[in-house]
Amino acid sequence: MPHATRTPPASFRLNTGAEIPSVGLGTWQAKPGEVAAAVTHALKAGYRHIDGALIYQNEEEVGQGIRASGVPRSDIFLTSKLWNTYHDKVEQCLDESLASLGVDYLDLYLIHWPVRLVPNESSKLLPVNPDGSRAVDRHWPMSKTWAAMEALLATGKVKAIGVSNWSIPYLEELEKTWTVVPAVNQVELHPFNPQHELKAWCDKRGILMEAYCPLGSTNSPLLSDPELNAIADKHSVSPATVLISYQPQRGCVVLPKSVSPARIDANLELITLDEEDMETLDGMAAKGKQQRVNTPLFGWDLGFDDWYPEQIKHKLANGGYRKTW
Secondary structure, three states: OOOOOOOOOOEEEOOOOOEEEOEOEEOOOOOOOOHHHHHHHHHHHOOOEEEOOHHHOOHHHHHHHHHHHOOOHHHOEEEEEEOHHHOOOHHHHHHHHHHHHOOOOEOEEEEOOOOEEOOEOOEOOOOEOOOOOEOEEOOOOHHHHHHHHHHHHHHOOEOOEEEEOOOHHHHHHHHOOOOOOOOEEEEEOEOOEOOHHHHHHHHHOOOEEEEEOOOOOOOOHHHHOHHHHHHHHHHOOOHHHHHHHHHHHOOOEEOOEOOOHHHHHHHOOOOOOOHHHHHHHHHOHHHOOOOOOOOOOOOOOOOOOOOOHHHHHHHHHOOOOOOOO
8 A cells, every 4th residue: 555655643633623643642451550650651741642441440540640740631632432331321421431530521432342232230341141141232223322422512521423443344334324424433453453444444434543452462473573673673663663653654543552651752752664664564464464452252243354253263262362351
């Protein structure tokens, strides 16, 4: 895919007209007691974009970190997400996040997954059926959830709405009924999972892509990939810097997560990759390196076309997936 060589942008413009910083601090899987300090340090270091979610169960600490930083709320782009057990209680979920964060509004609110879970006595957030399977409501129309999201805009509690983990089939179905086009689709993006087709679909409709897990994961072979390391050596930077810079340069917001002050600082520094670098990174997955890090066991129907039910079941049977929820 051709790319013009240019400096990665500091921000992007949403289809609402608002500006969103191109690098944000991710807060998923940050341990209790670490999140507030990480958020405070990030904001003092120059970050102005914090990405969170109700299911991360750390929004109180995120709010503490924001207040401790001394950075005005109006200078921060703040995101949270509607959790799966709240598809029938959209505003309630939003209000819980606002209360935990200690803020009056969000800059962006996303549907976390195109899946409704039915809370029961087993759990409010991660319910299971008596047989141990996830309590999924397979008949819930996502159009109903999106209509409730659209209604939030009139309340002033959110400035923009979007989705997360939505594949093309789900987006095509939602497109039939939406009156507000999602501002964002936040998904797993890195050179082993670039999702070029999904990005092209969203680009055509003015939906900005956001990249979570931009470095793969702790056990991912991505950071040790020879092609990636060759690019890093060429620019005298770390492989992580290449991976983080790749996303804004291809037109995506990037959301690296760290609680280490040194890494938080480093993740904010972008470099300019040349066309050859971008072509190499774009082409890694097609060389047989395709790999997804985050595959929650909600069922086999999320519609990502780089995995098929047979492949997923085979990997599960052979220990190839870890359970993330």
